[in-house]
Amino acid sequence: MEQAKLTASPQGEELGTLGLSGLRLTLRLCYLNFAVYLAVYVSGMYINIYITSGVNTIGIADPTNMIHMIGATVNFAISFIVMIVGILYGMRKVALFSLGALISLVAATIGGLLFLATGGARQSGSVTLVGGWIMSLLFMLALFLSYYATLRIMRATRVLEVLGKVQ
Amino acid sequence: MKSSVVTPAESDRATSASKQTNKLVYMIYVQAFFLAVTYVVGVWETLQVSNASITTPEVIEHGIASSGFAVLTGVVGFIAALQGKRRVSLLNLALFLITVAAGSTGFAFLGNTSDPTQTTITNLSMMATVAIAMPITGFSITDVSRGLNGREDEPSPVGVMTYLALGALSLTIIAGAGVPSASLYSVAIIAHVGFAALTVALVLGVLVISLFEGYSSGAGWDAQRVLYSLLGLAFVAISGADGVVYLTTGDMSYVVVMAEFAVLVYIFLIVTSGAPYRVHLGGSKKTQGVQS
Numbered sequence: 001m002e003q004a005k006l007t008a009s010p011q012g013e014e015l016g017t018l019g020l021s022g023l024r025l026t027l028r029l030c031y032l033n034f035a036v037y038l039a040v041y042v043s044g045m046y047i048n049i050y051i052t053s054g055v056n057t058i059g060i061a062d063p064t065n066m067i068h069m070i071g072a073t074v075n076f077a078i079s080f081i082v083m084i085v086g087i088l089y090g091m092r093k094v095a096l097f098s099l100g101a102l103i104s105l106v107a108a109t110i111g112g113l114l115f116l117a118t119g120g121a122r123q124s125g126s127v128t129l130v131g132g133w134i135m136s137l138l139f140m141l142a143l144f145l146s147y148y149a150t151l152r153i154m155r156a157t158r159v160l161e162v163l164g165k166v167q
Numbered sequence: 168m169k170s171s172v173v174t175p176a177e178s179d180r181a182t183s184a185s186k187q188t189n190k191l192v193y194m195i196y197v198q199a200f201f202l203a204v205t206y207v208v209g210v211w212e213t214l215q216v217s218n219a220s221i222t223t224p225e226v227i228e229h230g231i232a233s234s235g236f237a238v239l240t241g242v243v244g245f246i247a248a249l250q251g252k253r254r255v256s257l258l259n260l261a262l263f264l265i266t267v268a269a270g271s272t273g274f275a276f277l278g279n280t281s282d283p284t285q286t287t288i289t290n291l292s293m294m295a296t297v298a299i300a301m302p303i304t305g306f307s308i309t310d311v312s313r314g315l316n317g318r319e320d321e322p323s324p325v326g327v328m329t330y331l332a333l334g335a336l337s338l339t340i341i342a343g344a345g346v347p348s349a350s351l352y353s354v355a356i357i358a359h360v361g362f363a364a365l366t367v368a369l370v371l372g373v374l375v376i377s378l379f380e381g382y383s384s385g386a387g388w389d390a391q392r393v394l395y396s397l398l399g400l401a402f403v404a405i406s407g408a409d410g411v412v413y414l415t416t417g418d419m420s421y422v423v424v425m426a427e428f429a430v431l432v433y434i435f436l437i438v439t440s441g442a443p444y445r446v447h448l449g450g451s452k453k454t455q456g457v458q459s
Contacts, residue, residue, distance in 0.1 A: 022249045029245065060221055061278020066271050073234065073267060077241040084242050085249070088190060117222050 015156045016091040020164065023157045026085050030150040033078040037143050040071035044139070057120035065116075072112070075142070076105045082149055091156065097149035104142035111135035187250060192311050194243050199304045199437045201236035203430045206297050208232055210426040213290060213347075214419055221277055230273075236300070237266045243307060255307045262296075262303050269296040287348045294344030298337030301433055305333040309440040325376050325392065329440050332369035332399075336433060338362040343426075363407055370400045370432065373439060392439055399435035402428050 018026065043064050052058050058065055079101045086095030111134030118128040212225040219226050244259030269292045276289040309326050339362035345355030374396040378388050409425035412418070 059278050061275045066274045077238045080238045081245045
């Protein structure tokens with residue numbers, strides 16, 4: 001019965017071999033990823049508006065900066081896990097979208113390091129500013145790509161649920 | 168005589184599960200490799216690099232290796248959860264959280280490199296994480312590869328002895344991390360030497376039990392396991408000798424060699440835990456047909 005559910009893949013649907021319980025677990029992990037994205041976004045905005053105010057510098061050991069960097073690390077780890085799940089369990093699009101999110105996060109991290117290493121304030125110079133822009137834009141791209149990977153997992157979950165009810 | 172017929176669907180599922188488990192084993196080996204690199208670069212950085220900053224090459228290398236380790240710990244934990252390996256999953260997810268917390272002390276250290284208290288906190292928390300990770304990766308590899316080798320029963324005496332040796336090695340490393348601190352020196356050096364001696368004894372025990380286990384079962388000893396435990400014993404002995412040379416000469420380069428040989432002891436103990444390991448790239452084909 002379970003095997004029939006897994007192999008009965010409707011046209012164009014990418015269900016993978018993970019099974020319903022595994023998909024639900026992965027979906028919960030994706031939700032957790034969005035909570036962490038939100039924490040990274042809020043801490044980044046807090047740093048931008050209240051700590052640097054566009055003028056002051058921020059150091060690596062600032063508590064808000066540490067929360068921001070740890071959040072970004074957890075985002076990276078979760079996106080990597082989702083990509084590996086996509087590769088191992090035959091969900092190509094999930095793997096590709098997550099890979100895109102990972103590349104974006106790596107480039108955003110390099111932008112963040114550039115920002116910190118070249119002064120840490122918007123008025124520190126054009127290189128610092130470019131670092132900040134790279135960080136912000138690629139963070140949004142990573143969020144967008146993670147959203148698409150989550151949608152694919154959500155769709156596979158719904159299709160398997162419907163197949164389960166039909167059978 | 169009890170017989171059971173394995174259907175093609177069940178056979179496919181067993182083959183698929185075997186392939187996934189095999190991939191999990193490889194991931195644990197890669198995780199252990201990243202842990203070893205993190206430790207080696209971290210020790211090098213502590214002893215040889217002054218005025219560390221976010222752009223120091225050793226700091227970047229250590230950061231990349233430790234991030235790789237953290238990410239793979241998360242992956243191993245989650246894939247183990249998907250495969251229903253509850254203990255491996257919980258231990259690795261706990262290790263992931265500990266690693267992230269220890270990483271944050273590194274950020275605090277980079278912001279204040281001149282504070283000795285911050286340096287001690289960073290050294291101890293990172294070394295404690297490495298030390299906690301060693302037995303966890305050892306347990307993961309033993310637990311997962313036991314299923315792959317078709318030995319679902321309780322851990323063998325060699326497996327238990329290897330856990331103990333990894334635990335003693337971990338305690339040696341934690342105590343060693345306290346040695347550079349003036350306030351902890353006297354306690355840390357005694358504990359470090361004591362746990363190091365215990366580690367040597369336990370690695371010798373792994374070798375002896377590997378030999379005896381094969382003889383007592385009548386199947387002969389497992390060459391892979393004996394070879395890896397022998398290599399582990401050789402490196403733990405060299406590492407200990409380096410420590411003694413450092414105490415008599417005061418040359419810090421011996422501490423670096425000691426720490427880097429200690430990581431080879433860890434690697435050989437991990438490989439001993441997984442031994443005998445065989446490549447299952449095509450998955451198991453023994454599940455097909457009639458089994459009696």
